Amino acid sequence: MSSPRRAQPEPAAPAALPEVHLDWRGPQHWSDRARECRHCGVTTPLRDDEGKPAHKVCAERALAAQQADLADRYRGAAPAARAQR
Ligand SMILES: [Zn+2]
Structure with missing residues (x-):
């Protein structure tokens, strides 16, 4: 006879990443060579x-x-796995 199944907690939804907008209009952000x-x-x-x-x-x-991982650590939570691409 099987034991009754316990309800498993729902996995936490990945936290949305904060928006980061960099200003790379300056010439230092451009090169003649693609790498x-x-x-x-x-x-x-x-x-x-x-x-x-x-x-x-x-x-x-x-x-x-990075910002989201730091926020997770500050709150004492393990950093969530986030897609990097
Ligand atoms: Zn890239």
Whole structure:
């Protein structure tokens, strides 16, 4: 005879990422040479604040994920798995 099943708690929905908008209109964010984005690997002429190749949208997503993880840690929760791409 099987035991009655307990109701399993619903997994927490992934928290929405905060919106991050970078201003990369300056010439320091552009290069004549396309190189692989540090986040996704697709080539881009864009450079981040450290001069490393990165798409603006990839950098914005990475910063948003960092902010969300920090907020989770501040609240004492384990950082949620978030899509990076
Ligand atoms: Zn990218």
